[in-house]
Amino acid sequence: MQVELEYGDGHVTVEVPDDAVVVSSDRTDHEPEPLADPVAATRAALDAPLGCGPIADLVGPGQRVTIAFPDRVKGGQHETAHRRVVLPQLLDDLEKAGVAPEDIRLVCAIGLHRKNRWEEFEAYLGRDTLARLPRANVVNHDAEDPDGMVDLGLSGLGDPVQVNRAVVDSDLTILIGHTAGNPYGGFSGGYKMPATGLTSWRSIASHHAPRSLYREDFVPVSTRSRFRDQLRAIGQRMEEVMPQPFFSVDAVLDSRSRQLGVYAGRIPEVEQASWPLATARTDLRIESSWDGPADVLVVGIPRTFHYGPGMGSNPILMTQAVGSSLIRAKRALVDKPVVIAAAVCDGWFNSTEFPPYEAAFERLQACQHPADMVQHQEELATDPEWVYRYRHHYGYHPFHAFSMVYVGGIAREHSSQFFLAGAKRPDLARAMGARTTATVEEALRETAAALGRPPRVIVVPALSQPAFHLTAGGAGTS
Incomplete structure (x- = not known):
């Protein structure tokens, strides 16, 4: 059968086996129904929070409040x-x-x-809402602001905890979060929100690193991992010095970023209450005509999705997309599957938004394994030019490139072969460890020849849309 995969700025039509399982991002047959009135549901959650009293019981006149909210990457507008x-x-x-x-x-x-940017705040928060506060009070977290960060020492697991000063200086810190499927520790929201959104690169490097990502408990995607424990321990260290614990308002989102449920209160209670519903939305037991796990994962990678323009053309981001796709799908795949990605990989790094990526790519070429990039972290992550562009010119922080390299390395660690089909710069794809082919069909033929039989194939056509976490089912199951 023919399937359209995201590719570059459009799509490419490929032919896959008739019995391939195509996991469309708009599949909703197993999803809970979205809330009929998310406004009323949010009001009800705030009026009866979990693990504490409502906001009126937690703060009063003359006290300071910080509200932290997720950026434009996810959640809808x-x-x-x-x-x-x-x-x-x-x-x-x-x-x-x-x-x-x-x-x-x-x-x-x-x-x-x-x-x-301010216009982005207006787009996803609302102009009228922002007008209720002084404009100077609406800011981006700045992980490199020497006056805006505070060092809290180490977490209970020994990781550095350097956090936005407003978190500990406020009488109450409120977190707005999304409980959505995430290859990094299972779900967004909860303790993941402050531990990754309000900390320094050194804090983030303690868990977005080979020592956590290459453990057996990180793949397949799971909330029961050392990585998730690190997020929790970092958040709990913050709470030890805060006037009171975080007040979290998390929403479980469906594939169209609509609320399935809203939960407010202390983070442990909110996580416990929201994760079962998020699991029902995110976990998908695939239906197939064959028994057991699949041999091959085929993915379509567009030029632009959640991190921004360049994900399908920048070789580091492209390979990260492959690694994260494998994390999500691993329970539906054989131990060492073949991964086939269709991506334009034309060498456009988008140096405006991802300024240090070309420098990181050059360092990677001298490494035997992606994990070896640890030796270059300090040099690039503290480079004054890259830090300046993060702080003042809307660029990603230099360490972000390293975290993407490490997740891309999962494509190498957990597959028997990684094909990149349709690269305009196949040399860049090969530099990331991929075997290059002109088409997806060619890669499938090579895989069939190596297996000695037709491969069992799962296809994820659109990585730009919210994804599922896949599990293998028996023949005819769903």
Whole structure:
């Protein structure tokens, strides 16, 4: 049968076996129904939080409040998107509690992503909502601000905890989060939100690193991993020095970023309450005409998706997309599957948004294994030019390139062969460890010849859309 895969700035039609399982991102037959009234559901969650009292019981006149919210990468910008719905209700509650607008600070929890522009804040938070606060009180987290960061020493697991000063200086810190499927530790939201969105590169490098990512408990995707334990320990170290623990408002999102459920309160209780629903949305037991796991994962990689333009052309980001796809699909695949990715890989690094990536790519060529890039972290992650572009010119932080290299290395660690089909610069694909072919069909033929039989194939055509975490089922199961 023919399937359209995302590729470059459009699509490419490929022929796959008739019995291939195609996992469309708009598949909703197993998903819970979205909330009929997400505004009312958010109000109900805020009025009856888990593990603590409502906001009016936690803060009052003269006290300072920080509200941290996710950046543009995920969550949607529609009128009833979670950020857009919850923020005005939080401001209403704080106003009723007597907190002055000038004592409320909004922090975009970008972590090491590029800073968001004001018009982007307006697009996903709402212009009228932002007008309720002084403009100077709406800021991006800056992991390199010497006055804006505070060092809290080590977490209970020995990782550095360097966090935005507003988190510990405020009388209450509220987190707006998305409980959505994520290859990094299972789900976004919860303790992952402050541990990755409000910390320094050194804190993030403690878990976005080979010593955590290449453990057996990281692949397939799981909330029961050393990585997830590290996030929790970092967040709990923050709470030890905060006036009170985080107040979290997390929404479980469906494949169209609509709310399936909204939960508010202390993070442990919110995680416990939201993860079962998020699992029902995210985990997909595939239906096939064959028994057992698949031999091959085929993915289509567009030029642009959640991190920004260049994901299908920048070889580091392209390979990260392959690694993260393998993390999500591993339970549906044989122990050492073949991965076939269709990507334009034309060498456009997008140096405006990803300024240090070409330098990181050059260092990678001198390494035997992606894990060896650890020796270059300090040099590039502290380079004044790259740090300046992160702080002042809307570029990703230099360490971000390393975290992407390491996840890309998972494609090497957990596959028997990684094909890159349709690369305009096959030399760059080969430099990332891929075997290059002109077409997906050619890669499938080579795989069939190596197996000595037709391969069992799973196809994920669109990586630009929210993904599922796959599990193998028996013949005819779903």
